[in-house]
Amino acid sequence: MTKPRHFHVAGTPVPLVDGLEKVTGRARYTADLTTDDALVGRILRAPRGHARIIRIDTSRAKALEGVRAVVTGADCAQSYGVIPIAMNEYPMARDVLRYRGEPLAAVAAIDAKTAQAALDLIELTLEDLPAVYTAKEARAPDAVQLHPDKQGNLEREVHHSFGDPEAGMAKADLVRDEVFSCAEVNHAQMEPHAALADYDPERGHLTFHSVSQVPFYVHLTLARCLGMEAAQIRVVQPFIGGGFGARTETLNFEIITALLARAAGGKVMMHLTREESFLTHRGRPQTDVALKIGMTDKGKITAVKCEVVMAGGAYAGYGLVTILYAGALLHGIYDIENVKYDGYRVYTNLPPCGAMRGHGTVDVRHAFECLLDRMAHELGLDPFAVRRANLLRAPTFTPNDLMVNSYGLGACLDKVETASNWYNRKGKLPPGRGLGMACSHYVSGAAKPVHWTGEPHAVVSMKLDFDASITVLTGAADIGQGSSTIVAVAAADILSVDMSRIRVIAGDSALTPKDNGSYSSRVTFMVGNAAIEAARALRQKLVLAAAKKLESLPEDIVCEGETFSVKGSAQSMLSFQEVALAALAEEGTITVKGTFTTPIKAQGGKHRGGAVGSTMGFSYGAQVVEVTVDIATGLIRIDKVWAALDCGFAINPLAVEGQIEGSVWMGMGQALSEETRFVNGLAVHANLLDYRVPTMVESPDIEVHIVETIDPLGPFGAKEAGEGALSGFPPALVNAVADAIGLEANFLPMTPDRVLEALIKQRRAAKRKVAS
Amino acid sequence: MSANLPEFNLVKPSSIAEALAAFRDQPHAKFCAGGTDLIPNMRHGLFEVETLIDLGQIVGFDAVTINGADIELGAGISLSKLVGRADIRERFPAIVKACEKVAGLSHREAATLGGNLCLETRCLYYNQSEWWRKSNDYCLKYQGDICHVAPRGNRCRAAFCGDLAPAFMVHRAEVELVSLNGARRLPLADLYVEDGAAHLALQPGEILASVHLPAARARSTYGKICQRGAIDFPQAGVAVSCRKEAGVLQFELAFTGTNSKPILLEYREPLGPKTDADSYFEALEKQVQKSVSPQRTTTTAPHYRRLAVAALAVRLARGLV
Amino acid sequence: MKRIVSLNINGKPVEDAIADNLLLIEYLRETRRLTGTKQGCDGGECGACTVLINGRPRLACITLASTCDGAKIETIEGQGEGGRLSALQRAFHENLGTQCGFCTPGMIMASEGLLRQNPDPDDAEIKAALGGNICRCTGYVKIIKSVRAAAQQSAGAA
Ligand SMILES: Cc1cc2nc3c(=O)[nH]c(=O)nc-3n(C[C@H](O)[C@H](O)[C@H](O)COP(=O)(O)OP(=O)(O)OC[C@H]3O[C@@H](n4cnc5c(N)ncnc54)[C@H](O)[C@@H]3O)c2cc1C
Numbered sequence A: 001m002t003k004p005r006h007f008h009v010a011g012t013p014v015p016l017v018d019g020l021e022k023v024t025g026r027a028r029y030t031a032d033l034t035t036d037d038a039l040v041g042r043i044l045r046a047p048r049g050h051a052r053i054i055r056i057d058t059s060r061a062k063a064l065e066g067v068r069a070v071v072t073g074a075d076c077a078q079s080y081g082v083i084p085i086a087m088n089e090y091p092m093a094r095d096v097l098r099y100r101g102e103p104l105a106a107v108a109a110i111d112a113k114t115a116q117a118a119l120d121l122i123e124l125t126l127e128d129l130p131a132v133y134t135a136k137e138a139r140a141p142d143a144v145q146l147h148p149d150k151q152g153n154l155e156r157e158v159h160h161s162f163g164d165p166e167a168g169m170a171k172a173d174l175v176r177d178e179v180f181s182c183a184e185v186n187h188a189q190m191e192p193h194a195a196l197a198d199y200d201p202e203r204g205h206l207t208f209h210s211v212s213q214v215p216f217y218v219h220l221t222l223a224r225c226l227g228m229e230a231a232q233i234r235v236v237q238p239f240i241g242g243g244f245g246a247r248t249e250t251l252n253f254e255i256i257t258a259l260l261a262r263a264a265g266g267k268v269m270m271h272l273t274r275e276e277s278f279l280t281h282r283g284r285p286q287t288d289v290a291l292k293i294g295m296t297d298k299g300k301i302t303a304v305k306c307e308v309v310m311a312g313g314a315y316a317g318y319g320l321v322t323i324l325y326a327g328a329l330l331h332g333i334y335d336i337e338n339v340k341y342d343g344y345r346v347y348t349n350l351p352p353c354g355a356m357r358g359h360g361t362v363d364v365r366h367a368f369e370c371l372l373d374r375m376a377h378e379l380g381l382d383p384f385a386v387r388r389a390n391l392l393r394a395p396t397f398t399p400n401d402l403m404v405n406s407y408g409l410g411a412c413l414d415k416v417e418t419a420s421n422w423y424n425r426k427g428k429l430p431p432g433r434g435l436g437m438a439c440s441h442y443v444s445g446a447a448k449p450v451h452w453t454g455e456p457h458a459v460v461s462m463k464l465d466f467d468a469s470i471t472v473l474t475g476a477a478d479i480g481q482g483s484s485t486i487v488a489v490a491a492a493d494i495l496s497v498d499m500s501r502i503r504v505i506a507g508d509s510a511l512t513p514k515d516n517g518s519y520s521s522r523v524t525f526m527v528g529n530a531a532i533e534a535a536r537a538l539r540q541k542l543v544l545a546a547a548k549k550l551e552s553l554p555e556d557i558v559c560e561g562e563t564f565s566v567k568g569s570a571q572s573m574l575s576f577q578e579v580a581l582a583a584l585a586e587e588g589t590i591t592v593k594g595t596f597t598t599p600i601k602a603q604g605g606k607h608r609g610g611a612v613g614s615t616m617g618f619s620y621g622a623q624v625v626e627v628t629v630d631i632a633t634g635l636i637r638i639d640k641v642w643a644a645l646d647c648g649f650a651i652n653p654l655a656v657e658g659q660i661e662g663s664v665w666m667g668m669g670q671a672l673s674e675e676t677r678f679v680n681g682l683a684v685h686a687n688l689l690d691y692r693v694p695t696m697v698e699s700p701d702i703e704v705h706i707v708e709t710i711d712p713l714g715p716f717g718a719k720e721a722g723e724g725a726l727s728g729f730p731p732a733l734v735n736a737v738a739d740a741i742g743l744e745a746n747f748l749p750m751t752p753d754r755v756l757e758a759l760i761k762q763r764r765a766a767k768r769k770v771a772s
Numbered sequence B: 001m002s003a004n005l006p007e008f009n010l011v012k013p014s015s016i017a018e019a020l021a022a023f024r025d026q027p028h029a030k031f032c033a034g035g036t037d038l039i040p041n042m043r044h045g046l047f048e049v050e051t052l053i054d055l056g057q058i059v060g061f062d063a064v065t066i067n068g069a070d071i072e073l074g075a076g077i078s079l080s081k082l083v084g085r086a087d088i089r090e091r092f093p094a095i096v097k098a099c100e101k102v103a104g105l106s107h108r109e110a111a112t113l114g115g116n117l118c119l120e121t122r123c124l125y126y127n128q129s130e131w132w133r134k135s136n137d138y139c140l141k142y143q144g145d146i147c148h149v150a151p152r153g154n155r156c157r158a159a160f161c162g163d164l165a166p167a168f169m170v171h172r173a174e175v176e177l178v179s180l181n182g183a184r185r186l187p188l189a190d191l192y193v194e195d196g197a198a199h200l201a202l203q204p205g206e207i208l209a210s211v212h213l214p215a216a217r218a219r220s221t222y223g224k225i226c227q228r229g230a231i232d233f234p235q236a237g238v239a240v241s242c243r244k245e246a247g248v249l250q251f252e253l254a255f256t257g258t259n260s261k262p263i264l265l266e267y268r269e270p271l272g273p274k275t276d277a278d279s280y281f282e283a284l285e286k287q288v289q290k291s292v293s294p295q296r297t298t299t300t301a302p303h304y305r306r307l308a309v310a311a312l313a314v315r316l317a318r319g320l321v
Numbered sequence C: 001m002k003r004i005v006s007l008n009i010n011g012k013p014v015e016d017a018i019a020d021n022l023l024l025i026e027y028l029r030e031t032r033r034l035t036g037t038k039q040g041c042d043g044g045e046c047g048a049c050t051v052l053i054n055g056r057p058r059l060a061c062i063t064l065a066s067t068c069d070g071a072k073i074e075t076i077e078g079q080g081e082g083g084r085l086s087a088l089q090r091a092f093h094e095n096l097g098t099q100c101g102f103c104t105p106g107m108i109m110a111s112e113g114l115l116r117q118n119p120d121p122d123d124a125e126i127k128a129a130l131g132g133n134i135c136r137c138t139g140y141v142k143i144i145k146s147v148r149a150a151a152q153q154s155a156g157a158a
């Protein structure tokens, strides 16, 4: 059976290149790398929310038979953190512990039972300190301070003002302000955290496998925390069961596993439970958004003022980036001249927050799109009309110097407006049912990475050898988003070869070029471009070889469908293999590479923090959500979602659809049912019963519309597709609920108990109004 | 090798008599039916057990016996089998509705009727890992001495959350209990005690052998307050039956998820042809609100659970008229 | 205590001495090295460990291996024949019913259980059967599509 071959694959739906492994169970994830010689690692976690560590006595644990290593905070005095200027975390707490669940010590033993028994033998002497669990408590004047250098528990304040916000407000016909409160959420990727560390004491080498989205950062951090040379470390990335930002920084258990392996002089496998995976956290922080918008009676926004407070947990992590993103991404979606932003990232005695899909923008976009809708309503304008009154015109730069080269928001609006039959249905549905809409956008990779080295942002190399196969080497972590597939498609398309000729090797520091990792939707854009450049370089070599063989000029060579011929004369056609061998005859095995570097002008404004939010291109999305609300129980049912996304160009439409569906749906989880909850700092949500990830039963049909604007810098014109749609869902939902039952909700998630309570309050207020 | 479960001996009796004997020999034993409640709880270290007596191999434990219009269900019948029975669906619709709302399909394949009726009570402070509970100084239900839900009270407030009990209660089911002392039969409601730490009136080593359903004389239905369409335990659940007697309608309701035991409400007010339905149901709603007393055993506010289950109860009752 | 247990795993009869407290998922993953079956939660909450026991979907993470004595157990590794994909595996692959792939083995096994009982399920029936299987990547849209596609393909082949 021969498969039909098609060569111009970019733009056609392709299954994942590693899909076969996934559907057959052959795919090996970190926890699947079981070997009999691995010791079992386990972590002892803080039982208190905030305490001075007086003593950790591990002597009895060490003496237990079968225990091969015990480590504590004393074994690693090197702080770490993803942001070079904010490294204030240790793999295991030293001196002070700052949240319940923070690692204090760890053991490696011959089996799980012994490891657990050893943990039980570790004696803690702690002296409780007062703890603060909310931003409000942490900001109180007499609050206990978590970090000596951070007064008022403020990790970072941001004050940005562009244009003249005061004058803008003065020009407005309508000014409204509201405060929105959004609960903290977690990624809940399906694969619990795991790591496998193998230390060879003779060579002094460490081989490390883990669930990371950023193997390169893990590599650097391991070197730092273990005091090793990076050259002695190899980081390999197995299959990854989702990330969504949970793994975009080095995580404490990764360093701990390596420390244990070195201490034991061998191999240590660490499986975290689901509870521990939740405690490792790095989710989206609880966020309060106080937003004020000024608008003309035609719906044109004249000014925006926004104050954001995030309760970020006990350590810095990505915190300062999150609070900067929240302000920066007020820009780049609409044409707004006057914007004032004040952001406060606050330390609390809870597991540290971090980056989560839609990093920084989701809660602010939520507030923004909800308030826009309410103002539209007040002015008697249609929600679509208000958005249209504020469209940008590309190419342009925003007031905070973000580059916008392509802009399909208008087209997205048209698509979902038509698809949902908005005009004939909006406001005309039976009681309890409603339609709402919202817009959103997201960056296609940060134009300036957190580890700024001056190197290109992405490198892909390719090898062509005697078998005429092409091996593509990329450091990019495929976390399920299909990055390896994108790289393969780019190579196949440019070289006009069948996909089966291409193998992708990804994520092994010993083999593949360095890559910054899979976050901020950078991979398709940057790695995709690097792959195209590498493929072009290889193609050029092949064309030269073909030209020589065909005694013709390179510019006259047609390379098409695994054949090479001279333009206009198809008789003397060479096969791909023939040309490959001819090219190899010149120089032996061919290796080429392609790189991508973001242009300076894309790297954001000169103001402090101006690099955050900067990108080569934004994706744009519009969404309509249809709901039914049961006012007796407060339960909201999502009947249907229409989502349009401008992803520049859909290199793999199947994957783009999948990403849009997944991100809309994840927005739905945050909007409806997901939230972390703590009782005195103890996580009560740390399982999949209480952290309510939606099931298939209540998940709606999502109709996807792809808009293509062909971004001038994107690979084949593509931009990101995996995050932009997420932040549209929560506001579209809240707007739909307002349409259905007249409830203007300022909270997320819209759980039935909150909805019912808000309805009761609303009824009481209405009664009072009638009475007075 | 991972050690998700503590060590224990498994006994696999093939008859109820053997199971009872096994318990006599091993008083620190526990019965395991489908294990879908017991094993997750064991993984969380929620009790110690030396011997596990697997009821899954007992011959005839899942038998269904028809006596005229009465039905006798072996306690070992799986919820999937129960859902598949046309006679139950037709005559006792609340039961099938309740079954279909339990957990997920793969749970229901293993889960048994007896296990569901004897389900362990649940609480925010109890259904947590060993590390968690230890960090919180444990609780009254296990290893500790205060109830974090109601610290001033003197009993455990953990909630009974089985979906099936109310559905069987409104059909006036009786349970057959057997022990080495013999067999006894109780109305299902009498199986339960309002105490989260000891909510079953079972004697040590007593087995729920079967459930007796008398001829159906009422139409019935079941509904559940929960946010997701699968997996979730009820925040509150309600079964309603409606029977016609002497030309008037009479409702019975039973609730789960709200108290440490399922609560039966035999509503005495009749709904006749001349009764004003709106005020009738308004009064019923108030009565339901008074009858249940949800506590802070879940992250969802008790007040909400009370209001929502009352509203749901009335909606279901109206649907049966 | 350990006892000798006979099982049929993916068509192959095996006998093993199995500790009483060993979970089926531990047995499959650690003893038999069938790591296709995944552990996604701390017990019974996600469906990632779904396998077929005597043809019906069950959660391996809350099933004692030694209670399966005499049972026929099917895992993701046993789907398909001669290196070719089963109808469901193909459908999940071609329709992108899998992204990161972590929920996929459980999802495919639960779907296999469904299709054997109901070869032509509608969306509501698919949702009812797979409601206990959580996927964090796909939003389920393409999973439902994959199951429908497999059902159609099997109907066409029959
Ligand atoms: C994620 C998840 C979600 C769930 N959701 C729900 C839900 O929505 N609704 C719901 O009702 N349940 C739910 N459950 C709980 C459980 O699956 C069901 O209640 C199931 O019916 C229990 O039956 P079982 O046979 O598995 O019980 P087991 O786990 O075997 O036993 C439960 C308890 O009953 C005792 N027992 C069992 N049989 C007998 C007997 N014959 N005589 C005396 N004692 C006995 C056991 O000793 C044990 O204490 C859920 C469980 C999980 C893991």
Ligand code: FES
Binding pocket: C038, C039, C040, C041, C042, C043, C044, C045, C046, C047, C048, C049, C050, C059, C060, C061, C062
């Ligand atoms: S692993 Fe989650 S249900 Fe079994």
Ligand code: FES
Binding pocket: A190, A241, A242, A480, C097, C098, C099, C100, C101, C102, C103, C104, C134, C135, C136, C137, C138
């Ligand atoms: S594909 Fe990733 S969890 Fe389902």
